[in-house]
Amino acid sequence: MSDRETVPSATAPEKSGSAPALPKEALEIAAGYAFAGPALDLGALLWEGRCLADAQIRIPLPMLNRHGLVAGATGTGKTKTLQLIAEQLSAQGVPVFLADIKGDLSGISAPGQPGDRITARAADVHQRWTATGFPAQFYALGGLGHGVPVRATITSFGPVLLSKVLQLNRTQEQSLGLVFHYADTKGLELVDLKDLRAVVAFLTSDEGRPELKSIGGLSSATAGVILRALTAFEAQGMGGFFGEPEFDTAEFLRTDGDGRGTVSVLELPAVQDKPELFSTFLMWLLADLFHDLPEVGDTGKPKLVFFFDEAHLLFQDASPAFLDAITRTVRLIRSKGVGVFFVTQTPKDVPGDVLGQLGNRIQHALRAFTPDDEKALRATVKTFPNSAYDLEELLTGLGTGEAVVTVLSERGAPTPVAATRLRAPESLMGPIESAALNEAVTSSPLYGRYAQAVDRESAYERLQRPPAGKGPDEMRARAPQAAPRTQEQPSVVEQVVGSGMFKSLARSVGTQIGREITRSVFGTARRRRR
Incomplete structure (x- = not known):
């Protein structure tokens, strides 16, 4: 124990056999997360190498539409953090969208498997762990992979x-x-x-x-x-x-019969080698929600929380118009009840105008093996509010399943920075079997609509x-012609040039179809589907 000022634990008077007195700084951090309303439980406070199980670190449920960032080096536990948050959102009736890049999030639909490591983690953080599966729908871009096909016109x-x-x-x-x-x-x-x-x-x-x-x-x-x-x-x-049929993003807003939010999992392993495509398609899904949903302002809980994995791919080589559209969409979609979490390795992967709108931060460990790594580490530290920790040292020493957290309080103010040992997900931490996944897809009522x-x-x-x-x-x-093109068949250019239809259309005014099309800040459009 350091020679900092210490006071007795807030949970019990100091007596023989009780927990050691806690530093004042640790108690102040814990007090910053003592929310009165509904909240998600992330884990327990870490201070000077100890896990303080009674000091719970949480996110207020109404603040989940204020957006967030989950970051950290490969292998530090980001995927399990997404799973943990998604489970608790579902349990509180909030639908969730997850992009499953590696194919290991389908397990959210099945109960987890108990074991010594889970038992130890649950004891560390005072978690009442119960193996639980959550309602899930599985999707695949264009039907490439296991899932209900997602297409766009x-x-x-x-x-x-x-x-x-x-x-x-x-x-x-x-x-x-x-x-x-x-x-x-x-x-x-x-x-x-x-x-x-x-x-x-x-x-x-x-x-x-x-x-x-x-x-x-x-x-x-x-x-x-x-x-x-x-x-x-x-x-x-x-x-x-x-x-067509074009996917209706309102499908993401479903709850099941017992009121739990549906977890929509977009399976992306089959298109891992097409990062420009799947990252942009994720943005289309988000932009389409923005285009369709009404304004609701601040509510007791979000309509949907959207996790945008591999977020750096979205911003890589993006044009100014594209970046501007992202910034405006993220800024405005909050008032439509949608929270967005960007998932990437470091905060520097996200442009400053977007990062400034992410009020909830969960930062897993970073590595500092190279000069570039050290530069990224220092830049990450600067994005956090004042901290009682030495963040450069802390961020390189966190273990798997540990993170630095700061969120927005119920009043909308940033909470103190808290090193946190995270809870264990209660669903299966890994993919379900292919046969079970196929059965879940083909038995979905959405399969007949979009397959x-x-x-x-x-x-x-x-x-x-x-x-x-x-x-x-x-x-x-x-x-x-329906048959594949041969050398004798005309190309698309030749067919179109040989047509007189376009001249007729070119001389005409816009049709009713044209007048119905309206475009959002992203240039996306939607006509009435049904």
Whole structure:
């Protein structure tokens, strides 16, 4: 024990056989987490090498829509922290969204397995551990992997997010936005990639150049770059992520029959090698929620808590427009009852304008093996409020399942920084068997709604249709072929250029479809689904 001022424990008078007196600083930290209302229990306070089990570290439930950050080096326990928080949110009736990058979060649906390590951890932090599974739905991007397929139409995905996926530069992103605007106003629904390629193909043709000139600022060279990027993207097998039926993000707001919040797990192991795609799709899900949900202000508990894993991938090489849209979405979605937790290795992975909005912080251990590591460590320490700890020393010495915590109190003020030994999740800490996962997916009522892809008439088909007055023979001749393309079959460019339909559309005013499309700060759009 140091020679700091000490006082008796707050939980018992000092007497023979009782716990040693606690330093004043430790009691002040513990008092900062003594919330009166509903809260999530994270664990117990660590002070000078001791776990003070009676000093519980918690997050007030109403503050979960004030966003947060879970950070730490690989292997320090971030995934188990997500699982712990998700379980308690579900138990309190709050739906949760989790992105499962490594495929080890499906266990949240099954009771955990007791063991010596769990028993010891529960005793350390005064946790009444009970093996419990939680209601879960499993999803997969485009049906690639184990889960109900999640698809987006090109129209609703929008130009800003699609530009990130296609790795377009700022000029090309702005030009793609003009193409979307043109399609919106002409009533051309962009359901999948071939729809967008058809529109761009026409605009880059000799016949379409007058229309191209009518879209201010879009050059034929830039349109050609966009067309080539779309063709290459589809050639990589990415087409299945776009189409119909489009996923309704309101599915994430479900509770089960006993009032527990459903944990929506997006299984991503099958697309681990496509980080630009899955990270941007996560942002589309969040932007779509923002677009659809009404304003509710501050409530007793969030409508949804959204965990954004591998967050550094979202910000990597992002355009200014993309970063600005993220910042505004995160700032404004709080008033719609949605809390967002970014999950990454260090706070420096998150831009300052976004980091400043993350009031709840759980920082696992950091490593300082290189000069860059040391720089990241110092930068991380500067992002915390004043601390009674030596944070540089503490953050490099934390064990697995331990973290430095600061959250927003019930009054919205930051709590004292608290080193914390975290509780153990009560669900299975690992994946469930593949057979059980498949059964959970196929037995879901959502499977029948989203499993089968639908390719209805949209922009591509409309651009093949001849103008009014043409006969059925010519209509059949211009119809898109179902068989794979051979050398004799015309390309999309040739089919679109050979069509007179686009000229007719180009001369017309926007249709009702076009007028119904409205776009959010992210350029995403949603028409009435049902």
